[in-house]
Amino acid sequence: MTPAARVQSAIDLLDEIIVAARDGGPAADVIARQFFKARRYAGSKDRRAVRDLAWNAIRRWGDRPASGRAAMIGMAAAQPELAAMFDGAGHGPAPIEPGEATASGRTIPGWLLKRFAAPVRRELDALLERAPLDLRVNRLKAARDEALEALAGLGAEAVESAPDALRLPEGSDVLSTAAYREGRVEIQDLGSQLICQASGARPGMTVLDLCAGAGGKTLALAALMENRGRLIAADTDRRRLGQLPERAERAGASIAETLLLDPGKEADALAAMAGTCDVVLVDAPCSGTGTWRRNPETRWRLTPKRLEAVTALQVRLLKVAATMVAPGGRMVYAVCSLLDEEGAMQADRFLEDHTGWKAPGQAGPGRVHGKGTLLDPSHDGCDGFYFACFSPT
Structure with missing residues (x-):
């Protein structure tokens, strides 16, 4: 040509x-x-x-x-x-x-500019930069030093803000490596890894990944749990959830089980687990504004009507998730968005609607924003996320 x-x-x-x-x-x-x-x-x-x-x-x-x-x-x-x-x-x-x-x-849709969380408004150009390739070392099959050695030829480097994170240059062909094929590493953005760490999932717990999708965070939770306990990956998307069994087999995540939900009837399918979960992760559907580095065309899909729909869905899912948490347990709400309507405002709304809950805060990477934490490319070198941890009083 x-x-x-x-x-x-x-x-x-x-x-x-x-x-x-x-x-x-x-x-x-x-x-x-x-x-x-x-x-x-x-x-x-x-x-x-x-x-x-x-x-x-x-x-x-x-x-x-x-x-x-x-x-x-x-x-x-x-x-x-x-x-x-x-x-x-x-x-x-x-x-x-x-x-x-x-x-x-502009590079940022004009109608969205003032909706971004104030701490990131001067750094929005970083959302359109090319993203590196982040990996999570699968503790069930390898240690980080071992994975680093196996991927040295691709230029792998350790990321110190997360214990299992590695980083490769953009475009690296990790899929053809033995480390990936054998399940020793998984492709997962640093921000997602930090959210799983914040969940506090440990061996022996009962953990619900409520919006599991294809199970990326489910696999990370299984590793944190050392394959001991009960781990339920639930979602309404049959196609995406159907990818998890094969991924779990490759990763050696033997405790991961799937549960297909009917949209709008999630509480019915989860009723048997009400009040029994030590950790509930709500990785809610959202605008995806934090993932523009990887999916820049999603800016062209987002409309005020679409944003209104996903924020309403987030409210409903948080309500369902709260009923699943055991006394002394924890719920983690996360969105790959940097819009306040989906982040800090949702956290405030949840606490207003659920007076028997508190948000104890989260130490570690990111910036405190409202009741939760902001992660973004400019400040943290990862995709944009907001997450908040809640526990019943």
């Missing part, structure tokens, strides 16, 4: 991503895989160049552009070498016409 043809391909890929973001379609990574699968003629260098062009545009524009061409024209305004490729030659993009639609604006 010529450089200009790569630009046109990036425009075509962006068109599909924009439509999916508007209509609630597949994630950008899924679209990209399908896009290149249908274009076998594109070599590895072509695919990498096209993807880089598209993702640079996604990171640049906070508000969803009208089209892939508008997004790329907006990029070309500050890149003369890119603008020169709009000449219509070969398979390249047609010349730019006067008055043609052009993407413009």
Whole structure:
């Protein structure tokens, strides 16, 4: 492919991503895989160049552009070498016409700016930087020094803020290593590891991972529990929850069990566990504003209506989770969001609605914010999270 043809391909890929973001379609990574699968003629260098062009545009524009061409024209305004490729030659993009639609604006959607927690508002550009690859050493199968040695060829380094965290450069092919295949390491962001540490999960406990998804935090909890006790991974998403058994087998997490829930009827399925759990982790659905480094196109999906829906869901899930906690137990509420509506305000609301509870606070990495803790790329070198720990009085 010529450089200009790569630009046109990036425009075509962006068109599909924009439509999916508007209509609630597949994630950008899924679209990209399908896009290149249908274009076998594109070599590895072509695919990498096209993807880089598209993702640079996604990171640049906070508000969803009208089209892939508008997004790329907006990029070309500050890149003369890119603008020169709009000449219509070969398979390249047609010349730019006067008055043609052009993407413009901030990297952060304007309607969201004032909703971010005050401590991070001056650091929001860090949310769009490229993220490294974080790993968690699986204590059930390896020690950190052993994993470091096994991954030395990839440039693995220990992250001192979490006892089992390693970091690799972005794009490292850890999936092909023996350490990963044998379950000695798991891909998991540092922030997620810190939240699992804050749960206080220990051997012999009964632990409920209420919004387990594919089970990343479930596996971390199993390691903290040393495979002793009871660990329930519950979720309403059959597809994602169905990935956990295979992952648990590879990790040697023998105590992990799954429980599929019906949306809106979670309390019914969990009734037998009411008041019996030493730890309940509520990794609630959220806006995902803290994960923009990895999923920048989610900015184009988020709307005030969507935000209102997930905050209402968070309130309901916290109410359900509270009924599961045993006397002397702990509930950890976490969201991969840095919006106060999903973080500090939700913690305050929970305590207002549940007078028999307290938030004792959490020592360790991050910044205290309201009743909980903020983690963010600029301050902590991880994805953006808010979490708060609660216990019944």
